[in-house]
Amino acid sequence: MSTANCSARWWHFAHEADAGLAASGSSVAEVFEQIALAMTAVITHEPIETKTCVEVRCRGSDRELLLIDWLNELIFEMATRGLVFSRYEVDIDGDRLTAKAYGERVDPVRHRPAVEPKGATYTALAVREDADGCWQARCVVDV
DSSP, rough: OOOOOOOOEEEEEOOTSSEEEEESSSSHHHHHHHHHHHHHHHHHOOOOOOOEEEEEEEOOOOHHHHHHHHHHHHHHHHHHTTEEEEEEEEEETTTTTEEEEEEEEEOOHOOHHHHHHOOOOTTOOEEEEOOOEEEEEEEEEEE
């Protein structure tokens, strides 16, 4: 386990018509939680209550493919259930991710969604640990 003092945060980066997502954290799980928050912030800046919990499971042969699967599973859950999420609890064990996503039904008037994510792409895809032991992730989401 890393003892580095890594700031858990997310941010966006410019990428033509799509949304560039980036995040940092002290663990792979934390950086996956942060990049999911970055995706939520592309959809809405309005408060989201944690009324509903959805369990998500996915696998990836490496961290980058696991990140793609994670974001695409969230997009699927949002689209099919009409939800938007505001909190994530991620656990990663090898190539397996199990998570809980907390949120509520989208209210178009209250949440004022700006876009609907269509899918995570391989563009700018990276999940890496830096020399200080902090994790960084980047991905572009088609909106």
